[in-house]
Amino acid sequence: DAGVTQSPTHLIKTRGQQVTLRCSPKSGHDTVSWYQQALGQGPQFIFQYYEEEERQRGNFPDRFSGHQFPNYSSELNVNALLLGDSALYLCASSLLGPGTGELFFGEGSRLTVL
């Protein structure tokens, strides 16, 4: 049973460029959340996708956008990259609803913006 998989694991971009990160949820999970973790900080919630729609959004600018596909996989897009966007981007999958299940996290995509 594969867990949450993310790609790429590492990437380097320059300021102003655009990046797309990908996530495949754990088998059977239909909800994907994205988190940003700056160096030395705890993860910060970006947004959550369910049924191909953004259901919740954290305090991130519109440069951050996402998409969920019919097979539940998801993409995170960041436009006009800034140096401050350098971080570990984590994808987590879960089942939607007020249940008490846990979020399963992937290993993350480490983005460096030069």
Next chain:
Amino acid sequence: DAKTTQPPSMDCAEGRAANLPCNHSTISGNEYVYWYRQIHSQGPQYIIHGLKNNETNEMASLIITEDRKSSTLILPHATLRDTAVYYCIVRVLIQGAQKLVFGQGTRLTINP
């Protein structure tokens, strides 16, 4: 908008119980307390969660005070592999969508 407060670091001897405290004095009645840990550069790993009652699983025990304003994660027999950053988290549920609000975490070091 982190809802939890944890000590930044703690040390524990191998084989001893590690007790990690967390304050969450503004927690709402329907918000769960979750604990995750993160080993360097890896994704966070789920440990345990609870609402009101104490909980135990194969990894740890969670003790929640009666007023729910604080909790303690207990690793009963700490090993070197338990060295990690431990996050006490309040799970916020809005319109059916859950969001984990992470704080700064506690860096736990297990010493041989």
